[in-house]
Amino acid sequence: MPETKPVVSSSRRGVAHRWNQTLIPTTREAPNDAEVPSHVLLHRAGFIRQVGAGIYDYLPLGLRVINRIASIVREEMDAAGACEMLMPALEPFELFEGTRRDEAYGDNLFRLKDRKGRLNALAPTHEEVITQLMIGAVSSYSQLPLNIYQIQTKFRDEARPRAGLLRCREFLMKDAYSFHMSVEGPGGLNETYDAMYRAYTNIFTRCGLDFTAVEAESGPIGGSASHEFMVNCASGEDTILKCPATGYAANVEKCEIGHRPHDLGGAPTGELTEVHTPNLPGIDEVGKFMGVKVPRLLKTIVFKSLVGSSALPGTPTWVLAVVRGDHEVNEGKVKTLAGVPVNMAPEAEARAAGFAIGYVSPRAVNAVPGTILLIDADAAQGGFWATGADKPDQHVKHFNWKRDVGEVLGNPDKVRIGDVRNAVEGDPSPRADGQKLVTGRGIEVGHIFKLGTKYSEAMGLSILNSQQTKQVVIMGCYGIGVSRTMAACVEMSHDDNGIIWPAAIAPYHVHLTLMKPEDDKQQRAAATIADQLTAAGIDVLIDDRPERAGVKFKDADLVGIPFRITIGEKALEQGAVEFKARRDSGKGEVVAQTDIVRSCLASING
RNA sequence: CAGGGUGUAGCUCAGUUUGGUAGAGCGUGUGGUUUGGGUCCACAAGGCCGCAGGUUCAAAUCCUGUCACCCUGACCA
Known part of the structure; x- marks a missing residue:
């Protein structure tokens, strides 16, 4: 007769599994495919196996x-x-067409045909x-x-x-x-x-x-x-x-980003001078070639309005965003400051409109009709600047806002100063004066x-x-x-020897290692302790493999179960076992068998 | 999608330049040895050299194509 169990129970009994009853294929070396720590350790400790690119088995520990x-x-x-x-997970494709997410997701949406030739999708979200x-x-x-x-x-x-x-x-x-x-x-x-x-x-x-x-x-x-x-x-x-x-x-x-003072009024630092800068793929190379530090370069990115000037009179067609060379333009902030939805301008269209892509300067606001200029506060400063020359393979030195862009700077319909870039370490906090953002x-x-x-x-x-x-x-x-x-x-919590699981999500709470599994006394002690632990709601992995001590200790560290009980000859003679937290080094403390459940509970819940 | 790299034993890799019978370490099995942090010794099993063509007397090796996987970037509700 099968034992009957109450349908409703107020306490959960833990489980005790023996290493050899489950599948824990630990390895000394990781496959060469694995690079990040979580991938290496989850593989080595036998939690996951790769099946294909971005597809994994979850082995018993992983599950x-x-x-x-x-x-x-x-x-x-x-x-x-x-x-x-x-x-x-399997859905008719039309569902995604209805919300146009087939386009939004593009190739990220798995598509498959069924036997009738109908298109289905594997859901990325629901x-x-x-x-x-x-x-x-x-x-x-x-x-x-x-x-x-x-x-x-x-x-x-x-x-x-x-x-x-x-x-x-x-x-x-x-x-x-x-x-x-x-x-x-x-x-x-x-x-x-x-x-x-x-x-x-x-x-x-x-x-x-x-x-x-x-x-x-x-x-x-x-x-x-x-x-x-x-x-x-x-x-x-x-x-x-x-x-x-x-x-x-x-x-x-x-x-x-918090408040940053700006001033476009500084005096010119010299004659505007053209520099021939051919075949320089990025801003770092341009700076190096010109002998200008990257933070003294102005980067001008061309955006195209998605509304278009014909829809609303006065709406810009083009939006120029200017940031310092060491900063990154933020498209969302450009939209906010411009007041219209924008996209990075398609290169061909921008060229056709007269922008020398790769060599655009803020002066282009005067050259191309329907253009507005957004200047990041850190770029809206006096002093020395270098920037594009608005013609291919040329940059300029000694750019000066007032002299070289002119009176349009005073026209708020055409030129706005604000925040159009990604925040970086050290920027002023937007919530507290004098505080700096940390990354x-x-x-x-x-x-x-x-x-x-x-x-x-x-x-x-x-x-x-x-x-x-x-x-x-x-x-x-x-x-x-x-x-x-x-x-x-795992990324957050590991060391050189393996994973260190928080007790709440560890595969088992306690790792019980028998030094000599062939010794009946140790087997009996393990069974007793495991029984007491599970009765207290603790999950136990019992390593009674006939392996050498070193192998079992190494595997225990690798698998990373937060608490370890070792049953060895000497301590057992005194009615005791060893108890150690995974995160601590050394051999741990000797605990009387009668106290071990209490120790485990205190450690797990503490 | 662009650039780079790698496919040889379960895992890590050598062998490819210069074509000539498929290699090592780890792991696995057996026997012995050892026994508290991946013992030591011996023996053994284990390969469609990613796949398909081609060149050649002969291809892991040279050529062409293709597939897979990894890295950097682009992309990422």
Whole structure:
């Protein structure tokens, strides 16, 4: 007769697995494909194996970590009032055509034909599917707000998968979508957005991650309508900036820059002199060739208005953005300051209009009709400048704003000074006078976003409100890269010997090593301890392989389970075992067998 | 997509320049030895040399094509 178990239990019993009952193929060397630490260590420790570019097996240890993260995500999402469901990964292609995301995603959208020749997509994300579902499933404002999530495999045909699990073509993601009749007030988008912000903070805190929530590029609603959750880690792909005084943090695309004084009135430093600068591919080379430091060069980028001058009289056709040579133009900030949507100008069109691409100077504002000039505050200064000569293969020295651009500088319709570049370390904080921004690197593991009505409008999700008028539903979306979180954790927490898991997402809490598994006394002690630990809710990996001590210790460090119990002859004679945290060096302390469960519990929960 | 690189044993790599029977270390198996931080010794198994053409008496090696994977950049709701 099978043992019956209560359906409902208030306590969770831990599991004890023996190394040889599971699959943990550790290796001394990593495959030469693996370069970043998380990829190397997750492979060497037997958590993942690569199947193809950006496609991985999750082996038993890897899946256990994934499941730990997923269950923390579930608990916090459920606690925040969200509700789980599951959508298909395979979808009819027309869904994406309806919202034109087939174009927006382009080649990143996996397409495949079925036997009837119909085109399908493997979903990169599920706005269309859930919106379609809601159209049929929700018919009254009284059913809203709703926040629905899933944890599911996503597909993106990345141009370049890389860095192991950090940029995959197939990956595990939690995506949530919320639906509202209003932005403000009870039941509004902002309420859920804030709840998600708190839930994400709880999730990543509980996962034991060192992270920063940063403001990201705003959605259609504006304001701080998007936040990214970044694991702080020097090897991260993304740059984040923080104000040390106020806690303001933003990604590099979004980060505002505090007040910078500017002055276009400085006296000329010399005659405007042309310099022949052929075949110099970049600004660094130009500076070197001219003998001018890059921060004394002016870089002028040509943007094209997407509105066009014919639509609205007075709207510019071309937008010039001028920054110092060592700075980077920020397209979003250009749009804001220009007041019109813009794109980087297609080179051929810009040339046809009279711009000497690669050699454009601010003077082009006077030469090409329909052009406005945006000057970054750091570029709007007196003193020596070098810049393009507005003809091929020529630059100029001793450029002077007032002399060489002239009175148009005083025309606010044509020339604006402001912030059009990416923030860099040391820029003034936008939130505290006298404070300077500091930079850090991060790995994006979560992103929350106020979608607005983009999808509901495109797909026709509208509902009668209490005034009996039809209203387009307002949406938010909230993503967490679950598999990426596992990798980001390893990037953040490892040493030369292997991974160091936070207890909350470790594959097991305790690694129990038998020095002499052939010794019955040690086997009995291991069984007893494992039984006591699991009864206390602790998950245990028992390494009773007939290997030498060194092999087992090395593997234990590599796998990175946070606490290790070693059963050896000497201590066992005194009724004791050794206990050691993975993050500590040395052999650890000798603990009486009767105290070991208490020690483990205290360490794991502490 | 552009530039660069690599495909040879389960893993790391040599061999390719100069064509002539497929190599090492690690790992695996067996026997012995050792036993608290990847012991030592012996023996053994294990290869469509990415794939397809071509040149040649003969191709891992030369030529052509192709595929895969990695790196840098572009791209990345």
